[in-house]
Structures are given as C-alpha cells and as structure tokens.
Amino acid sequence: xxxxxxxxxxxxxxxxxxxxxxxxxxxxxxxxxxxxxxxxxxxxxxxxxxxxxxxxxxxxxxxxxxxxxxxxxxxxxxxxxxxxxxxxxxxxxxxxxxxxxxxxxxxxxxxxxxxxxxxxxxxxxxxxxxxxxxxxxxxxxxxxxxxxxxxxxxxxxxxxxxxxxxxxxxxxxxxxxxxxxxxxxxxxxxxxxxxxxxxxxxxxxxxxxxxxxxxxxxxxxxxx
Numbered sequence: 308x309x310x311x312x313x314x315x316x317x318x319x320x321x322x323x324x325x326x327x328x329x330x331x332x333x334x335x336x337x338x339x340x341x342x343x344x345x346x347x348x349x350x351x352x353x354x355x356x357x358x359x360x361x362x363x364x365x366x367x368x369x370x371x372x373x374x375x376x377x378x379x380x381x382x383x384x385x386x387x388x389x390x391x392x393x394x395x396x397x398x399x400x401x402x403x404x405x406x407x408x409x410x411x412x413x414x415x416x417x418x419x420x421x422x423x424x425x426x427x428x429x430x431x432x433x434x435x436x437x438x439x440x441x442x443x444x445x446x447x448x449x450x451x452x453x454x455x456x457x458x459x460x461x462x463x464x465x466x467x468x469x470x471x472x473x474x475x476x477x478x479x480x481x482x483x484x485x486x487x488x489x490x491x492x493x494x495x496x497x498x499x500x501x502x503x504x505x506x507x508x509x510x511x512x513x514x515x516x517x518x519x520x521x522x523x524x525x526x527x528x529x530x531x
Contacts, residue, residue, distance in 0.1 A: 309384045309393025313347045321391055322348075323356035328508035331362070332386050335446075335506060335528055338378035340386055341366045347383055347395050389502075444501040445531040449494065451524045452513060457489035464519040465493050471512045475503030494526065 310325065311318040322344070325332075332340040345366045352359035369376060384393035454464055461483055469478050479496035486492050497509075506525050513523045 309391050309395075310344070310387040311391050311394055313344070313383070313395045314349050318395065319348070319352050319356055319359055321388065323352065323359035325387060326358040326362045329505040330507050333378070334501070334530075335525070336377065337366060337369055338376050339380040340378055341369075342373045342376060343380045343383060344386055445498055446501055447496065447498050447529045447531055448506065448509075448525060449496055449527040450509065450513075451484075451526045452493040452495065453486070453521045453523070454490065454492065454519060455521045457491075459519055461491060461493060464516070465495070467516040467519055468493065468495060468513055471509075473504055473508070475500030476509075498531065 310321045313319065313322065331337055332344050334340075341362075345363065348363065351363050354360060382393075383395050387393070452464065452468060454461060465481060477498045479498060481493060481495035483491040484494050499505075499509075506528075510523045514520050
C-alpha cells in the first residue's frame, strides 16, 4: 500500500484521486492516519489537485489538536491504494510483522538437520501467509434524505436514491420519518466498502436529484 512518493507531483496525484470520494485517509473522522500522511507532504498540494488541497487545509486546522486525534500513527506504507507502493523517503524504522525473522540468525555454521528444519518451517509460514484472506473493511451507514416540502413525491425520491449504483454499495431497508408540518424524510440504510464508497460521494450523488432532495445527512455509521 502507499501513495508512491508524496513529495512528488505523481504521488500527490495519487493522493488526490484517493480522496476524490473520501473525507479522510481512514474512516469518517480525522485521525492519526491523516496526521501521518499530512506530515509526509512538504507543501500544500497545487490548486488543480483540489481534493488533496481541500483535505490538506482541513487537516492543517487540527494542528494544535493533532496529538489528541484518535488512532495510532502507522508507517506511510500502511495507508493508500493497495496497488501503489510507498516510496516517500527512505525510512525503514517500522517493519511489518511479516518481515520479522521468526527463526533468528546464528553466525555459527548450521547443521544439515537444523538447516532443513528451518527451511521447512519457513516454507510452512510462507504458505500460511499466502493463504491469509484479505480483509475488506465495510461500514453500515444510516442516511437522512430530506425533501423540499410536503408535496415532494417521496416514492420518486426513494427511487432516485436507490438508482445510485456503485461497486461496493448495497442499499438496505428504508422508512419515512415525520419531521413536522406534514413533511417526512427518507431514512435509508446502506452497506459500503470503505475503500470504494465514501459519504462525500453519496451526498454528491443524492443531492444531484435537486428536484426532490433538499439535503442529505449521515444519521449513523458503524464499522462492520
């Protein structure tokens, strides 16, 4: 994982694309993941990379509170697209658990039996590691979609919302909730894959139905 070299134009473009449908590096609130990436960037992204610049300025506003943000800061290579390798700097202070030498090293000459045993165990470990299933991070999100007035066709509004299709997005149950003066809002559940669908993207797509939708809010979200 990574963004490439975040001190280069190419790395910043990867970051900009990554943030196109995300508010933060991880999850839905600022965290130590954002601080780790922010500190790796030498200067604000250029104006044409507006997703990255928007995120940079937002995280910069947390400078005095950065130590109190949730999460644990990890190596840069732990963040970003899975198909991009981190090359920012040359720091190798943090090593993944997979890089730990499970069997140690010894300057003394190994016996043939010890060497064979070590190689067998190493082969078993590599086989086990290669079969480890990838974990897909998902979230359950409850959305409040508000109409313009009591004359808005709520059936059509829900039809518009459910027409939004994306890889990693599954719509669930819904209901109409009274908000006053005869107006009802649509409350609808969805499950998303965090790396593919963000709340910013959902809001942009839903509010695009401007004949029916006044606004959209996230009523609740939970990691699955």
